[in-house]
Amino acid sequence: MTVDEHQAVPAAALAPRFFTALAEDGFTAANALVTGDPGRIEPVSELLTDARVKSFRRGFKGATGHYRGLPVFLLSHGIGAPGIERALIELKELGVRSVIRVGTTGALQEGIEPGTLIVNDAAVRLEGTSLNYARPEFPAAASWDMTAALVEAARARQQTVHVGTGATTSSFFAGQGREPFTKWNAAAAGVLDEMHALGVLNFEMEVATLLTLARIFGVRAGAICTVVNNRVDKVPGWEFSTLDAAQVALDALVEADSAVVR
Numbered sequence: 052m053t054v055d056e057h058q059a060v061p062a063a064a065l066a067p068r069f070f071t072a073l074a075e076d077g078f079t080a081a082n083a084l085v086t087g088d089p090g091r092i093e094p095v096s097e098l099l100t101d102a103r104v105k106s107f108r109r110g111f112k113g114a115t116g117h118y119r120g121l122p123v124f125l126l127s128h129g130i131g132a133p134g135i136e137r138a139l140i141e142l143k144e145l146g147v148r149s150v151i152r153v154g155t156t157g158a159l160q161e162g163i164e165p166g167t168l169i170v171n172d173a174a175v176r177l178e179g180t181s182l183n184y185a186r187p188e189f190p191a192a193a194s195w196d197m198t199a200a201l202v203e204a205a206r207a208r209q210q211t212v213h214v215g216t217g218a219t220t221s222s223f224f225a226g227q228g229r230e231p232f233t234k235w236n237a238a239a240a241g242v243l244d245e246m247h248a249l250g251v252l253n254f255e256m257e258v259a260t261l262l263t264l265a266r267i268f269g270v271r272a273g274a275i276c277t278v279v280n281n282r283v284d285k286v287p288g289w290e291f292s293t294l295d296a297a298q299v300a301l302d303a304l305v306e307a308d309s310a311v312v313r
């Protein structure tokens with residue numbers, strides 16, 4: 052059995068597909084950039100040539116186009132693990148072999164400033180979706196070449212980039228230790244201190260799912276997020292563009308693709 056046969060995603064024959072129209076007119080791409088907010092698709096598509104933006108059910112958006120000659124899909128996956136599960140499985144069915152998530156995140160270590168970038172080379176699986184695929188001990192690890200390409204691309208664009216472990220939660224409020232929503236659950240009340248003590252850099256809601264499922268399915272995956280707040284320094288934030296991170300991710304997809312042995 053080849054690695055590809057072993058890692059093939061079983062066709063979800065009876066499940067409706069949301070994103071098949073991304074491949075209409077025969078457009079194919081082995082590379083994809085995914086992001087939570089559908090509102091980011093239009094601005095990121097402006098970094099592409101021949102960009103075509105498409106709308107899907109439930110408010111999802113996508114686009115096709117070329118970046119420095121490389122065909123790419125852009126796709127929004129919404130908030131949370133099940134959204135990125137659907138996106139990844141459909142992108143794999145469309146022939147995608149490399150995916151980078153571009154998102155926003157809350158920093159958990161002192162001195163990580165809002166507006167800077169975090170590349171997660173691994174993530175703690177505090178969501179539930181990946182547990183349906185692999186036992187908790189299975190690591191959520193990024194592809195080393197995607198991580199290296201992201202860090203290199205960020206530095207080439209003079210971006211401040213932090214590299215390390217993230218934590219992916221299935222809840223924004225209690226799951227990320229936000230009071231007063233933690234008062235019913237001791238695990239929620241302690242999660243911020245626990246992740247901080249472990250040296251985890253950041254909270255967000257999809258990376259561990261992407262990294263776990265991508266590894267199982269034989270897709271290369273990486274993740275880069277813009278820091279929008281710092282939970283330990285108590286710096287609020289929110290109004291930060293993810294366009295710089297998207298630019299870095301597109302550079303990284305080109306760089307990593309050029310190293311693929313076909």
Ligand SMILES: O=P(O)(O)O[C@H]1O[C@H](CO)[C@@H](O)[C@H]1O
Nearest residue numbers: 087088130154155255256257
């Ligand atoms: O900005 P996005 O990509 O949506 O990412 C982060 O923001 C959302 C929470 O506000 C979650 O999806 C989290 O992962």
Ligand SMILES: O=c1cc[nH]c(=O)[nH]1
Nearest residue numbers: 155156157254255256
């Ligand atoms: O604190 C934050 C910021 C963005 N996204 C999250 O999931 N948490």
